[in-house]
Amino acid sequence: MANMSEAAERPDQDVPPFRYTAALAGDVERKWQDYWEARGTFRAPNPVGELSDPEHPRAGAPKMYVHDMFPYPSGDGLHVGHPLGYIGTDVYTRFKRMAGFNVLHPMGFDAFGLPAEQYAVQTGTHPRITTERNMVRFWNQLRRLGMGYDERRRVATSEPEFFRWTQWIFLQIFNSWYDADAGKARPIEDLIAEYAAGTRPAPGDKPWAAMDGVERRALLDEHRLAYVSEAPVNWCPGLGTVLANEEVTPDGRSERGNFPVFKRRLKQWMMRITAYADRLVDDLDVLDWPEPVKLMQRNWIGRSTGAHVDFPFETAAGAEGEITVFTTRPDTLFGATYMVVAPEHPIVDTLTAAHWPEGTHAPWTGGHETPVQAVAEYRRAAARKTEVERAAEARDKTGVFTGTYAVNPVNGARVPVFIADYVLAGYGTGAIMAVPGQDERDWEFAEVFELPIIRTVRPADGFDGKAYTGDGPAINSAAPDRGLVLDGLGVVEAKSTIIAWLEERGAGKGATTYRLRDWLFSRQRYWGEPFPIVYDETGMPVALPDSMLPVALPEVDDFAPRTFDPDDADSNPETPLSRAREWVDVELDLGDGPKRYVRDTNTMPNWAGSCWYSLRYLDPRNDKQAVDPENEAYWMGPRHEGDPGGVDLYVGGVEHAVLHLLYARFWHKILFDLGHVSSFEPYRRLFNQGYIQAYAFRDDRGMVVPAEEVEDRDGRWFYEGDEVFREYGKMGKSLKNVVTPDEMCEAYGADTFRVYEMAMGPLDVSRPWETRAVVGAQRFLQRVWRLVVDEETGKTRVAEAPADAATKRLLHKVIDGVQGDLDELRFNTGVAKLIELTNGLTALGGPPQREAVEPLVLMTAPFAPHVAEELWQRLGHTESLTYETFPVADPALLVAEEVTYPVQVNGKVRGRISVSADAGEDDVRAAALSEVADALNGKDPKKVIVVKGRMVSVVV
């Protein structure tokens, strides 16, 4: 303690007056931030509209569109982990600007969201107030880091000017249908026209012409890409809202709040993303994305090919029908020894017999007197579990027999039909044929219920497991009297043979299914986009015309949806908007004269705005269109045939690998189909930045102690004298390990902070934060500063004489390397090379040559823009270096005069030779052999390998 106060009392009296300290860095940084803002330095010109500017130095230049995943402006502000990607894109775009591109680098806010609403519920403060306050704070934090954003393009999804177009896009989707023949979305008017003209017959018995208005609307509503559905959804009483599948955890609880989630049939908005499943899978191939992300999307969509097969049945009561199943293994049909239908399947009522058939196996009954009782009891139990619980508990096989048998179409065998909760109503057809011989879950079920098991694929030699899922020749799979023999065929051949047979017999059909479901698009919340939809007396949705957009949120007293006992599965959603009665009940003239309507009281999910914000950045002030097509074509349009177009570089965390990126691709494709955009993918190139995490410390009671005050003593840690224990995790209040960029700017300066974050490792790798290592970045900038500025006098010290040959060589090697590193986002190695050059110039002693130090300053600029601008100015330049040309390496100086070859004998380095760079291979070989003559010991080399410019390898 004594030392600390002593240090505090003694100012840095001997620090030279013009040293690059945190205080000086702060002055420089404020100066240049003001300069950039006053001049609009980072504004990028559009081809047309309000933001066009033919005078701009980059107008008409090749374009480069880069942005980060925009943040939700939380009340906690930024910690040092957040800006990692932001700094990365800022470095990259500053470099690209210097390399001659017209660079668009915007930033905005994903401003609708739950925290502001929850805060509003607690305090009564309107979410808009909190959100705006937080956005100002975020923006100031980003400004302090020197981000080169085009500030005119800052958007927030919660602003009416923005969500007016979110609503417009919703209406585009609502007013479209997917034409499966054309493979694309088309306006609903086209469908109406085709029905009216009779070129497309209306499905069902009734012709279009015979339908009344309500029937026609009902038919059209079934085809819209956004539709209201009464489907099983995830109802979370504790939150008072429904949730998307993705927002439910594996143990069947809400991701937010950890409340139980129940399957309920409720009326909700859905988006027909399944119509795009194939294109969403196929187009991944043309994207420059990390493979793991592509794989996650493929798995999420889960395309599988197989067949639908119909199993006819007749119940004891005389009802006849068919149970349709989907299977990826139609080749195993001969091994289908029983069937399972999901407990909720509507056909269960028909299938359930009044009495157990003669001789029913006791375990099948569940101990009940009748199938009716058994089924009712089983259904009750299943309804209490979530879908995810059911899948998770599926290892304990349960189920009951319905009392009905179906007929296997390939061999006429009678197969018992069960209900069991390992089959989910929403998956496939909600019914399966069970093939225990080739399916593990079916095998387990068959063991529990003592059902027959027939192998129809011969297992590989040495296989001693139960179900065999591998490839092999078909066995026990022949019905010659029916013209079907699969025996001996491999899985693939057997599949195509049986599908052909099924189709010919009308007993089934080849089919492709998807794991992907339609997207549940409504939430019972306040702080989100209202739907531009009203309902008339029919209860059917009516789109509002463009002229009535935006539909603004009503002012309400209570922002919370009504919540319920978290376990009350029978409760019903009651939305915050539904309580604003005067807003909900409106009189509008929608073309039929003034009529009463009821507004939709849901709001859109948080993903809506982020589905298309990349487009709005392009034309943020356009009040006629979401984006002018000309601006979209310039910034995002395809560059050649087959090119998807899209943002040139999109940087964000891998946690958005599926949801956000899948939804955004889906919306973008709809807009493409409808002709609103020229790109068919939103993000041409995706990059996942890593996370910066931090150590946290707990004492022996398990209490978290402030990480900042922990002392490191030889690998053990102490807090107030007591040993504490280290763990590693996200930065956050609860772990008391938050470090903010503001603290770093205060203690070191923004440039130092930027350089440190870029230098500490590759952008895509997660790493621990270490404040004490930041000083290394500061020392580097201090040395660069000292090269140009005399620390005692503040005068610029630079020599005009030419640099010596070695310095030139080093300089151009570094230029070449840094250029490549920046192009490939290898910022860590780029910084290392700049440090190498700086150390080289420092070691020369006296003032550095201008021809060496100016390129150094320019190359440092993307990383540390403020200090670079300051040095550039002190070197005598009057303009910002933002649009200076990035240094270009002289190829002549990249070629070494001499090359040193290591010489290996049998893989071990035995000597080195130095030859001129243009020496021929024979000369190198001769020199190498004489160098290692001793090691060869007179033996003749069996083989000599000369790798030009690399090494020589001798084999004896």
Place this chain on the structure above:
RNA sequence: GGGGUCGUAGCCCAAUUGGCAUGAGGCAAACGGCUUAGGACCGUUUCAGUGCGGGUUCGAGUCCCGCCGACCCCA
């Protein structure tokens, strides 16, 4: 359980994609210089043979196989 990513000095990371680990760079540590002193100065030094075991190759941190460990996605 299935799929994926990754293991290099005390720590963060390089290694031209199969070609020299006398490690590019940084932190920490130690020593020296300047200094009354200190270090956010200058310089020097110490520290690994690449998680483990096989294989392919003239040559493996890099490719293949099997383990161990960490993280992510899906169950």
